[in-house]
Amino acid sequence: MSITLDSKIPEGPLADKWSNYIASQKLVNPANKRKFKIIVVGTGLAGASAAATLGELGYNVEAFTFHDSPRRAHSIAAQGGINAAKNYQGDGDSVHRLFYDTVKGGDFRAREANVHRLAEVSVNIIDQMVAQGVPFAREYGGLLANRSFGGAQVSRTFYARGQTGQQLLIGAYQQMARQVGLGNVKLWNRVEMVDVVNIDGRCAGIVTRDLLTGELQSHAAHAVILATGGYGNAFYLSTNAMACNVTAAWRAHRRGAAFANPCYTQIHPTCIPQADDFQSKLTLMSESLRNDGRIWVPKNPDETRPAAQVPEEERDYYLERIYPSFGNLAPRDVSSRAAKRAVDAGQGVGPLKNGVYLDFADAIGRLGEDTIRERYGNLFDMYERITGESPYETPMRIYPASHYTMGGLWVDYELQTTIPGLFCAGEANFSDHGANRLGASALMQGLSDGYFVLPYTIAPYLSQWLNKDIPDASHEAFRAAEAEAAGRFQSYLDVGGTRSPDHFHRELGKIIWDYCGMDRNKAGLEKAMSEIPALHEEFKKDVKVTGDAASVTQTLEKVARVDDFFELGMLMCKDALTREESCGGHFRSEYQTEEGEALRDDENFAHVTAWEWSGDMANPIEHREQLEYEVVQFQTRSYK
Amino acid sequence: MSNMLTNITLKIWRQAGPDSPGRFESHVIEQISDEASFLEMLDILNERLIESGQEAVVFDHDCREGICGTCSLMIDGQAHGPQKGTATCQLHMRTFKSGDVITIEPWRAQAFPIIKDLMVDRAPFDRIVEAGGFITAATGGAPDANLIPVPKPVADASMDAAACIGCGACVAACPNGAANLFTGAKLAHLNLLPQGQAERYSRAEAMVETMDEHFGSCTNHGECEAACPKEISIDVIALMNSDYLKSKFKNRKSLSRT
Numbered sequence: 001m002s003i004t005l006d007s008k009i010p011e012g013p014l015a016d017k018w019s020n021y022i023a024s025q026k027l028v029n030p031a032n033k034r035k036f037k038i039i040v041v042g043t044g045l046a047g048a049s050a051a052a053t054l055g056e057l058g059y060n061v062e063a064f065t066f067h068d069s070p071r072r073a074h075s076i077a078a079q080g081g082i083n084a085a086k087n088y089q090g091d092g093d094s095v096h097r098l099f100y101d102t103v104k105g106g107d108f109r110a111r112e113a114n115v116h117r118l119a120e121v122s123v124n125i126i127d128q129m130v131a132q133g134v135p136f137a138r139e140y141g142g143l144l145a146n147r148s149f150g151g152a153q154v155s156r157t158f159y160a161r162g163q164t165g166q167q168l169l170i171g172a173y174q175q176m177a178r179q180v181g182l183g184n185v186k187l188w189n190r191v192e193m194v195d196v197v198n199i200d201g202r203c204a205g206i207v208t209r210d211l212l213t214g215e216l217q218s219h220a221a222h223a224v225i226l227a228t229g230g231y232g233n234a235f236y237l238s239t240n241a242m243a244c245n246v247t248a249a250w251r252a253h254r255r256g257a258a259f260a261n262p263c264y265t266q267i268h269p270t271c272i273p274q275a276d277d278f279q280s281k282l283t284l285m286s287e288s289l290r291n292d293g294r295i296w297v298p299k300n301p302d303e304t305r306p307a308a309q310v311p312e313e314e315r316d317y318y319l320e321r322i323y324p325s326f327g328n329l330a331p332r333d334v335s336s337r338a339a340k341r342a343v344d345a346g347q348g349v350g351p352l353k354n355g356v357y358l359d360f361a362d363a364i365g366r367l368g369e370d371t372i373r374e375r376y377g378n379l380f381d382m383y384e385r386i387t388g389e390s391p392y393e394t395p396m397r398i399y400p401a402s403h404y405t406m407g408g409l410w411v412d413y414e415l416q417t418t419i420p421g422l423f424c425a426g427e428a429n430f431s432d433h434g435a436n437r438l439g440a441s442a443l444m445q446g447l448s449d450g451y452f453v454l455p456y457t458i459a460p461y462l463s464q465w466l467n468k469d470i471p472d473a474s475h476e477a478f479r480a481a482e483a484e485a486a487g488r489f490q491s492y493l494d495v496g497g498t499r500s501p502d503h504f505h506r507e508l509g510k511i512i513w514d515y516c517g518m519d520r521n522k523a524g525l526e527k528a529m530s531e532i533p534a535l536h537e538e539f540k541k542d543v544k545v546t547g548d549a550a551s552v553t554q555t556l557e558k559v560a561r562v563d564d565f566f567e568l569g570m571l572m573c574k575d576a577l578t579r580e581e582s583c584g585g586h587f588r589s590e591y592q593t594e595e596g597e598a599l600r601d602d603e604n605f606a607h608v609t610a611w612e613w614s615g616d617m618a619n620p621i622e623h624r625e626q627l628e629y630e631v632v633q634f635q636t637r638s639y640k
Numbered sequence: 641m642s643n644m645l646t647n648i649t650l651k652i653w654r655q656a657g658p659d660s661p662g663r664f665e666s667h668v669i670e671q672i673s674d675e676a677s678f679l680e681m682l683d684i685l686n687e688r689l690i691e692s693g694q695e696a697v698v699f700d701h702d703c704r705e706g707i708c709g710t711c712s713l714m715i716d717g718q719a720h721g722p723q724k725g726t727a728t729c730q731l732h733m734r735t736f737k738s739g740d741v742i743t744i745e746p747w748r749a750q751a752f753p754i755i756k757d758l759m760v761d762r763a764p765f766d767r768i769v770e771a772g773g774f775i776t777a778a779t780g781g782a783p784d785a786n787l788i789p790v791p792k793p794v795a796d797a798s799m800d801a802a803a804c805i806g807c808g809a810c811v812a813a814c815p816n817g818a819a820n821l822f823t824g825a826k827l828a829h830l831n832l833l834p835q836g837q838a839e840r841y842s843r844a845e846a847m848v849e850t851m852d853e854h855f856g857s858c859t860n861h862g863e864c865e866a867a868c869p870k871e872i873s874i875d876v877i878a879l880m881n882s883d884y885l886k887s888k889f890k891n892r893k894s895l896s897r898t
Binding site: 056071072088124128133135136138139142143165167175177180189212243275276278280381385386503554555 | 676684686691708756766770775784785788795806830
């Protein structure tokens with residue numbers, strides 16, 4: 001399948017593109033919708049909202065989740081909030097401002113038309129979620145409350161305590177559950193997608209593995225939507241849930257879907273620092289804490305006193321010092337690198353000197369402990385459970401960690417990948433955040449894609465298949481894909497090596513973190529690209545999987561996901577090496593200003609890099625989509 | 641600073657499949673940091689098992705932040721273990737001491753059959769939600785979000801109930817295997833909000849009756865509230881009972897306008 005990148009951006013002025021698109025797109029009439037079968041893989045915000053809405057519209061939907069219930073998807077762990085350009089605070093917000101902040105926050109590497117659409121539908125999302133019963137925070141008069149997030153100078157973030165993702169996901173899950181109850185959506189639990197099947201140049205369906213029985217099964221459909229999340233677990237340690245993986249997107253990539261900007265990974269500044277080698281994951285402390293917490297390190301690297309005893313003049317509130325206008329709410333990439341510089345300079349705090357303080361003493365003094373408990377109580381409790389320290393008494397210790405991935409499957413304006421009939425939504429696609437995502441924008445994008453974009457943009461593709469026969473699951477291409485998957489799973493069991501899949505995942509993650517993490521350079525990336533294939537070879541010879549392929553074997557699920565992370569890790573490094581500039585979450589130490597800020601090269605790199613699988617993980621084929629800016633002018637991104 | 645615990649004995653329930661007999665298997669953890677989470681200790685055990693050619697212990701877990709509700713272990717006879725208001729994944733070894741013998745079992749409830757080892761099937765929770773745990777509001781037609789003010793105490797009470805993570809600890813802790821705390825929480829979340837009023841009584845009737853098809857009956861032991869990792873108040877059960885009773889009048893056509 002040869003790849004051409006046609007972004008299909010509609011004609012017209014930027015602010016009219018989406019309404020023009022809706023007004024002129026092809027429709028499927030209500031009586032015909034039930035003739036179309038749509039598969040949705042993944043039931044997080046994007047997947048659940050897409051399945052619910054497509055089911056409501058009358059399509060014949062099948063939704064797949066590898067969890068025991070759709071409500072477990074990792075969207076549930078998002079804490080801080082969701083942005084929307086409601087301007088309820090009267091503080092100067094608008095659709096244009098949200099659009100502009102998002103493009104700027106993404107360091108001018110996102111597609112203008114997509115971002116504008118996102119900002120436009122952001123207001124509908126809040127209306128929709130309130131109507132569905134999401135208990136957002138309220139003021140005493142009963143109106144919705146807002147707070148601020150990084151990279152914005154307005155308060156446009158809606159929230160439900162520190163559990164906004166949970167409440168939004170439950171909202172979307174309930175809407176999908178309603179459709180399941182009505183029989184419009186068929187739900188497959190504990191079933192994992194293991195391959196995409198293409199027939200005659202279009203996506204014809206998927207192959208799945210039942211995690212309880214190991215059974216491989218084919219499912220044919222008119223269209224397939226992947227809403228399978230990001231690949232942050234490539235780093236092994238991340239804030240992602242344990243099961244988060246790249247397999248669905250990667251298998252689609254191997255079948256012809258281009259993978260865009262894999263080097264754009266977000267390292268979140270406020271996570272609890274690693275405590276020990278056996279640690280299985282890192283825990284995020286919401287960015288919303290930076291509304292009231294002040295970040296500092298001792299000026300003296302040899303400081304040994306407890307935080308409270310370090311006098312004010314011996315503290316370096318480095319974000320407030322370097323970025324006075326945004327202060328502690330500087331965007332994530334900027335804040336993360338500043339924390340790394342402080343720790344690298346030896347000013348880190350905690351037993352391993354691997355964190356910085358996030359201090360609430362001033363806020364507690366100003367607002368009282370009750371107000372702080374009201375705002376962040378559950379986060380403080382979580383911190384205390386993990387570390388054994390109370391943030392009401394001593395400052396939190398935080399450090400950056402892998403959190404979100406802006407890169408993902410390349411999609412056009414209709415969220416269609418380079419495989420016709422295969423769509424991709426939410427974190428799994430690359431579409432809206434450019435090189436860095438602003439806080440509270442992931443929930444917005446997931447719900448935007450699922451509720452308000454895909455239900456429109458999938459219709460033109462479907463309409464061309466009305467009353468035409470499509471291959472069913474008995475087609476030989478499905479048989480072949482099933483056989484290939486069966487062989488692959490058996491091969492892991494047959495290796496009979498000595499080390500667990502987790503051992504290799506940990507080693508791989510360390511390479512990717514060291515050379516393709518917060519700070520990258522040519523020599524390091526080249527080193528990683530020689531170490532990853534060597535480790536992959538060792539993995540193929542020495543991995544040990546116990547259990548069998550015909551019952552629940554979590555080790556077998558894991559080994560297949562780790563295998564795909566190896567190939568993805570190579571592509572991340574290749575992409576980082578190819579992008580000879582610094583932008584957003586991609587920081588190449590060769591390309592920085594004198595002050596250590598990211599130095600973009602708009603002349604040569606104002607494009608999306610979309611990679612095509614060549615069959616050899618060391619040599620993918622590069623394609624480019626030039627980013628055309630009609631409204632936004634390139635600027636050096638400054639938060640000073 | 642971390643301290644080392646030594647000589648922890650784990651008695652873990654192993655069961656090959658739903659219809660296989662189960663048994664306890666003992667493993668000794670010679671040394672573990674008190675900074676480790678309970679599940680990290682199981683990770684370490686599993687790596688050891690795999691590398692010595694044995695099958696890893698199957699257990700459900702995912703976010704490890706206490707929010708997804710996937711983890712589900714009965715630890716020393718207590719759902720989610722000894723620490724109040726804490727899901728298994730947030731439990732840390734500093735709660736235990738050297739030499740402890742820790743018994744680890746799956747949720748035990750008729751409605752949650754064991755799949756393998758410590759993993760159970762909690763699908764009946766989804767059936768309860770599918771029966772009515774939603775507000776019918778198709779995408780696209782919603783009015784402005786600030787059109788209907790929701791008093792803060794109402795939004796807060798709804799949120800207290802909506803904090804339920806659907807883990808099933810309430811069912812596992814209940815001597816009757818009842819799901820009243822879960823169903824009550826789902827109902828209180830929606831029935832307290834102005835947006836949830838239109839379907840309030842049809843929702844109550846449908847969810848309670850679906851619950852009754854799968855789960856045991858509540859006899860007010862209160863174990864559910866004590867086990868809930870989100871500390872959801874048993875008051876939600878009172879609200880559910882009240883709404884269910886009213887539904888028997890409200891849902892009769894001739895009385896529906898009273």
